[in-house]
Amino acid sequence: MKRRLTIALVAHDQRKADMVDWVIFNSDFLSQHHLVCTGTTGTLVRQALDRRGVNADVECMNSGPMGGDAEIAAMVVRKEVDLAVFLIDDLNAQPHEADIMMLLRQCRVHNIPIACNRYSADLMITSTLWDDDTYVPMPPRYEKFDRDESGL
16 A cells, blocks of 8 residues: 555454454554554554564554543544544443544544444455545535435
């Protein structure tokens, strides 16, 4: 890949092992990009990569419950994130659910790809569109659908 991406990595406690495993599996790719993570996830990611001798650019925000999700959401709004991988624990309640929903919403509103499982994350990081200079993502359209004008 020619382009250097900023990739946000977030994982709830019960998904951190899965995130670390995914990062190790994709370490060759991820080491070429800037990783921005919530606190504990970032520490674990950095340690896992360091143990394997992978030099990576890992920036840690606060932990999710202490505002890390909100910090990353703000980066999304400022167009400072190209891709987000957010491994959510869907089986347990989170005390900062509002922040989680805010981050997911901002990715959707600002057209930032967000993967919430490993398979979708793998598909997204292997997309050839990242380096296609002719591809321009269509911005989301927030308008009422007019069936008459659509030709349907």
